[in-house]
Amino acid sequence: MSETMMTTAAVATPATTHHEEHGHHQESFISKYIFSMDHKTIGKQFLITGIVWAIVGGLFSVLFRLQLGYPDKTFPILETFFGQWAKGGQIQPEFYYGLVTMHGTVLVFFVLTAGLSGTFANILIPLQIGARDMASPFMNMLSYWFFFLASVVMMSSIFVNTGPASGGWTMYPPLSALKQAGDGQKIGTDLWLISMALFIVSSLLGGLNYIATILNMRTKGMSMTRMPLTIWAVFFTAILGVLSFPVLLSGAILLLFDRNLGTSFYLSDIVINGEVLPNEGGSAILYQHLFWFLGHPEVYIILLPAMGMVSEILSVNSRKPIFGYMAMLGSLFAIAILAFLVWAHHMFVTGLNPFLGSVFVLLTLLIAVPSAIKVFNWLTTLWRGNIRFTPAALFAIGFVSLFISGGLTGIFLGNSTIDIHLHDTMFVVAHFHIVMGVASFFGMFAGVYHWFPKMFGRYLNNTMAYIHFWVTMIGAYLIYWPMHYQGLAGVPRRYLDKSGWVNFNNFRDLDQMITIVTIVVFAAQLLFVFNFFYSIYKGRKVRSQNPWGANTLEWTTPINPGHGNWEGDIPEVHRWPYDYAKDGREFIPQTEPVGANESKH
Amino acid sequence: MHPHKFTLWVAMGSLIMMFAGLTSAFIVKSNQVGWKSVTLPSVFWLSTVAIVLSSGTVYLALRGFKEREMARYRLWMGVTLVLGILFVALQWNGFMALWAQQITFRGSGAGQFLYVIFGLHALHVIGGVVVLSVLLAKAFFGRIKIYSSIPVEIAATYWHFVDLLWIYLLLFFLLVGGN
Numbered sequence: 001m002s003e004t005m006m007t008t009a010a011v012a013t014p015a016t017t018h019h020e021e022h023g024h025h026q027e028s029f030i031s032k033y034i035f036s037m038d039h040k041t042i043g044k045q046f047l048i049t050g051i052v053w054a055i056v057g058g059l060f061s062v063l064f065r066l067q068l069g070y071p072d073k074t075f076p077i078l079e080t081f082f083g084q085w086a087k088g089g090q091i092q093p094e095f096y097y098g099l100v101t102m103h104g105t106v107l108v109f110f111v112l113t114a115g116l117s118g119t120f121a122n123i124l125i126p127l128q129i130g131a132r133d134m135a136s137p138f139m140n141m142l143s144y145w146f147f148f149l150a151s152v153v154m155m156s157s158i159f160v161n162t163g164p165a166s167g168g169w170t171m172y173p174p175l176s177a178l179k180q181a182g183d184g185q186k187i188g189t190d191l192w193l194i195s196m197a198l199f200i201v202s203s204l205l206g207g208l209n210y211i212a213t214i215l216n217m218r219t220k221g222m223s224m225t226r227m228p229l230t231i232w233a234v235f236f237t238a239i240l241g242v243l244s245f246p247v248l249l250s251g252a253i254l255l256l257f258d259r260n261l262g263t264s265f266y267l268s269d270i271v272i273n274g275e276v277l278p279n280e281g282g283s284a285i286l287y288q289h290l291f292w293f294l295g296h297p298e299v300y301i302i303l304l305p306a307m308g309m310v311s312e313i314l315s316v317n318s319r320k321p322i323f324g325y326m327a328m329l330g331s332l333f334a335i336a337i338l339a340f341l342v343w344a345h346h347m348f349v350t351g352l353n354p355f356l357g358s359v360f361v362l363l364t365l366l367i368a369v370p371s372a373i374k375v376f377n378w379l380t381t382l383w384r385g386n387i388r389f390t391p392a393a394l395f396a397i398g399f400v401s402l403f404i405s406g407g408l409t410g411i412f413l414g415n416s417t418i419d420i421h422l423h424d425t426m427f428v429v430a431h432f433h434i435v436m437g438v439a440s441f442f443g444m445f446a447g448v449y450h451w452f453p454k455m456f457g458r459y460l461n462n463t464m465a466y467i468h469f470w471v472t473m474i475g476a477y478l479i480y481w482p483m484h485y486q487g488l489a490g491v492p493r494r495y496l497d498k499s500g501w502v503n504f505n506n507f508r509d510l511d512q513m514i515t516i517v518t519i520v521v522f523a524a525q526l527l528f529v530f531n532f533f534y535s536i537y538k539g540r541k542v543r544s545q546n547p548w549g550a551n552t553l554e555w556t557t558p559i560n561p562g563h564g565n566w567e568g569d570i571p572e573v574h575r576w577p578y579d580y581a582k583d584g585r586e587f588i589p590q591t592e593p594v595g596a597n598e599s600k601h
Numbered sequence: 602m603h604p605h606k607f608t609l610w611v612a613m614g615s616l617i618m619m620f621a622g623l624t625s626a627f628i629v630k631s632n633q634v635g636w637k638s639v640t641l642p643s644v645f646w647l648s649t650v651a652i653v654l655s656s657g658t659v660y661l662a663l664r665g666f667k668e669r670e671m672a673r674y675r676l677w678m679g680v681t682l683v684l685g686i687l688f689v690a691l692q693w694n695g696f697m698a699l700w701a702q703q704i705t706f707r708g709s710g711a712g713q714f715l716y717v718i719f720g721l722h723a724l725h726v727i728g729g730v731v732v733l734s735v736l737l738a739k740a741f742f743g744r745i746k747i748y749s750s751i752p753v754e755i756a757a758t759y760w761h762f763v764d765l766l767w768i769y770l771l772l773f774f775l776l777v778g779g780n
Contacts, residue, residue: 135604204615212608242611246619254626257706257717264709265626268635281635281709286626293622 035145037137038563042144043122044455047448049151050115051529056155057106060099062522064496067091069515071497085163094183096496097166101184102158104169105192109199110154112302112440114147117203117241120305120447121210121234123455127554128228130219130571132564135212139205146202150195157191165192168494170291173266173284177258180272190259193252200245200252207245210238219553221573226590228552228577229328233308236336237301244297244340251290258282285350292343299436300339304332306443307374310396312577313450314378316550317393318385319586321578324377331370338367348416349423357416364414371407375400386581390548391465392450398473399442405477406435409484424494427487430480438476445472448532453547457560458539464531468524475521482510551577551589609755613762616725620718620766624773627714631777637710641774642698648691649771652726655684656764663757667750671740674753678737681760685730692723711778722770726763732756 036042066075067090074089085095122140126133134140157164166184167176171192179186214235218227254265258279266287267279315322322328344352344360352360378400387393409431412418422428445468452460491504498504546555553573557565571591579588583599630636659681665673696716704712736756739747 135608139608204612208608208611208615211611212604216602216604216607242615243618246615247622250619250622250626253717253721254623257713261706263706263713263717265630265713268709278707279709281630281633283630283633286629289629290622290626 035141037133037141039122039126039134039137039140040455040561040563040565042140043119045144046114046118046122046147047455049148050111050119051532053106053110053115053151054525055529057103057111058522058525060103060106062519063091064096064099064103065515065518067096067496069512071499091496093496094163094166097168097182097494098158098164098184098188100494101166101168101171101192102154102164105154105165105196107437108169108298108302109196110147110151112437112444113203113241113298114199116302116440116444117210117234117237117305118144118147118206119444120230120309120451121206121238123451124230124554125210125213125234126217127454127557127561127565128231128552128577129214129217129222130553130566130573131213131217132566132570134209135217136209140209143202143205143209146198146205150198150202153191153195153198157188157195160187160191162186163188165189170288170295171255172291173255173258173287174270177255177266178270178272178277179259180275190256193256193259196252197249200249203241203245207238207241210234211242214238219570219573225326225329226573226576228308229311229322229325229332230305230308232329232332233304233311236332237304240297240301240304240336240339244294244301247290248294251287251294254290255287285347288347288350289343292346293340295346296343297339299432300335302436302440303443304335306399306440306447307332309443309447309450310378310399311381312552313392313396313446314381314400315578315580316450316548317390317396318382318387319549319580320381320385321580321582322377323380323383324373325576325578327373328377331373334370335367338363338370342367345414345416345419348419354416361414361416365411367414368407368411371403375404375407390449391460391462391469392446394466394469394473395442395446395449398469399439399446401473402434402439402442402476406431406433406439410435421490422487424492425487426483426491426493429493430483430487433483434476434480438472438480442472445469445528450548451554452532452535452539453542453559454554454557454561456536456539457542458535459542459547460535460539461531464527468528468531471524472521475517475524478517479514479521482514486510546589549587551579551587553590556589556591603751605751606755606758609758613759616762616766619721620770623714623718623721624770624777627711627718627773628777630709630714631711635709637708637712638778639699639704639711639715639774641771642695642702644691644695644698645771648688648695649767651684651688651691652764652767655681655688656761658684659757659760663750663753666753675737675740678733678740682730682733682737685726685733685760689723689726689730692719695719711774714778715774718770722763722767725766729756729760729763732759 032038033041036045063078066078075086076089078086078091079089082095085092085098091099122134125131162183164184165171165176165188166182167189171189175181176185176189179189214227214231218224254263257263258265258267264279264282266284267277267282268284270277270279311322311328342360342364344356345364348357348360382397409427413422413428413431449460449465452458486507489503489507491498491507498507542559545557545559548555553571556571558567573590574593575588575590577590580586582588631638658677662674662677662681665671665677696719699712699715704710706713706716733756736753
């Protein structure tokens with residue numbers, strides 16, 4: 001068999017290779033569901049692992065919100081579950097910092113990077129560009145299993161005696177570099193670093209594959225500018241990941257050396273518990289540069305796939321062509337470039353030279369331009385559309401709303417002078433949760449609701465979906481809007497008990513309200529999880545090949561596509577994917593040849 | 602271009618970013634107080650010769666493969682593999698020589714960066730050695746004749762890459778890290 005693979009790979013196009021190979025190869029349970037090389041199965045694996053992590057990460061936020069809302073109350077049930085971490089029913093400081101750190105790490109990396117790009121890049125790239133599978137299905141499989149391994153290591157760090165890493169998701173030294181600094185800085189931090197290294201390997205393997213597949217394996221007629229915007233978005237996402245994750249890896253390696261081998265890359269002149277450390281000449285700021293060189297592109301790694309899916313879903317459900325396809329492309333490109341040039345806006349108050357700071361202010365504010373172009377195009381796509389308010393469409397519209405609100409506060413924070421007042425306050429928490437966290441989650445939900453029929457051949461339950469949407473939408477604003485006021489008043493983030501400050505005590509009721517809403521919203525997410533798993537087995541069956549009346553190629557495959565996606569030849573593409581409401585027709589699939597007297601789009 | 606080859610090129614871009622991150626960290630740190638420079642032990646010149654030669658032999662091996670001269674292919678692949686292992690061993694010697702000069706992990710200077718950067722590079726060479734061994738094992742013991750030169754081309758390109766990367770790192774340490 002390996003001979004067939006080798007020889008055909010050289011002479012035939014990759015598309016036919018997989019097809020022929022498929023004919024004489026029986027799939028066992030293990031090769032079909034566990035160590036699968038089918039991009040669709042791998043995508044589902046990413047999605048389900050992501051869902052598990054989202055529940056864990058979300059639960060952590062409920063726990064620390066309990067502490068923030070009710071710092072003086074006790075919850076004996078917490079002691080039952082968490083023992084020494086919640087002595088007397090109160091969350092202990094080490095546990096609190098562990099929870100906050102893990103919440104950030106899990107949601108940023110494991111849910112919104114792996115769970116989002118991992119899922120939709122895998123499922124959509126081959127289906128929408130017309131390929132049988134990824135450029136290297138084997139590497140694709142490795143990508144998932146490295147992610148799984150990273151998950152196992154991260155999960156195990158929660159169960160070690162000294163607790164998980166608790167230096168914040170950014171893992172700044174010197175705190176994270178010194179084992180004497182606290183319980184969370186012991187084995188938990190080493191496990192965190194190892195897990196992240198594995199995670200980076202996973203995301204590189206995935207990203208390489210996405211880029212190679214998109215550039216090399218498009219079907220006949222699928223020129224770059226005929227690709228759906230989802231594919232463009234995951235393409236730029238993959239490029240960002242491939243160029244920025246290795247830099248984080250180098251930062252993490254140096255941190256591991258500092259922690260375990262006594263080097264001083266980040267450490268200098270430290271006295272801890274009365275002990276003078278021998279480390280000299282290191283620079284903690286160096287870590288911040290290395291970290292944020294990934295860290296900033298990372299927020300676009302999270303956001304771009306959501307943007308792409310929202311563009312596609314809004315166009316399909318408003319039955320109108322996407323407004324400004326080339327402008328959408330150009331703005332994605334601009335965001336991808338600018339993503340690499342703004343990292344120091346996370347470091348305005350580290351003693352950064354103010355003149356250098358002003359350059360980063362300018363570049364940061366420039367991001368408002370492509371962002372505004374995108375928002376304008378989404379709104380004009382909806383404008384006078386024949387909108388179908390499917391759950392996917394609602395979440396896509398919700399995304400636009402959140403992206404506007406969260407984006408506007410970014411203009412505040414991007415100004416280094418205002419940032420002096422706002423940095424490390426709840427304002428920052430509110431900003432990035434709305435624009436990056438919740439908005440990307442909305443993109444992800446939109447994607448799940450829209451492509452669930454393609455993934456499992458069944459629909460999600462609509463009633464539960466609408467409850468899920470409205471609770472999440474209203475809840476998101478109820479949770480994060482008040483945090484802006486807290487932040488403007490100077491309430492710091494990361495503090496576990498602010499009752500010692502008279503002026504912060506004014507926010508006691510507000511904090512309780514936020515906590516209650518958080519619990520309600522978390523329950524709504526559990527409803528979604530129930531809907532998801534219930535519908536895989538019991539959902540209404542999909543009866544038509546193209547349930548949404550969409551133009552893209554994935555809806556030309558059988559309702560339950562096998563490995564290889566199309567049964568016969570891969571369809572040829574003749575037009576862009578957004579011919580909706582054209583020449584009196586509701587939609588014209590990409591596979592339909594351009595008619596003789598058809599108007600140009 | 603074959604998708605696997607293309608993937609390799611993107612992967613090399615990714616690796617360049619990692620080493621660019623490390624070498625720029627080096628530059629940032631070298632301007633700070635307490636920085637100690639390092640003189641490269643001469644054994645690194647020997648390892649340079651080994652890896653540059655191996656780039657030539659892997660080229661000869663690829664040409665042998667393409668001309669269906671399997672004996673020549675096996676010979677030059679074997680030589681490349683030996684040179685690769687020799688390179689790693691020489692790097693190890695270089696580390697030992699530095700360690701003997703009291704340049705340990707203690708402190709923060711060019712020496713500590715050298716261990717990290719050269720060490721990571723050596724790991725990538727070891728990865729290449731593993732690939733070469735697999736290809737060579739297939740050439741000697743494989744029952745199936747493989748006519749596609751893609752795997753060999755990919756291995757050769759990667760090998761040239763770690764060679765060029767080494768030359769960059771060496772020049773970097775000579776020019777920037779010298780004193």
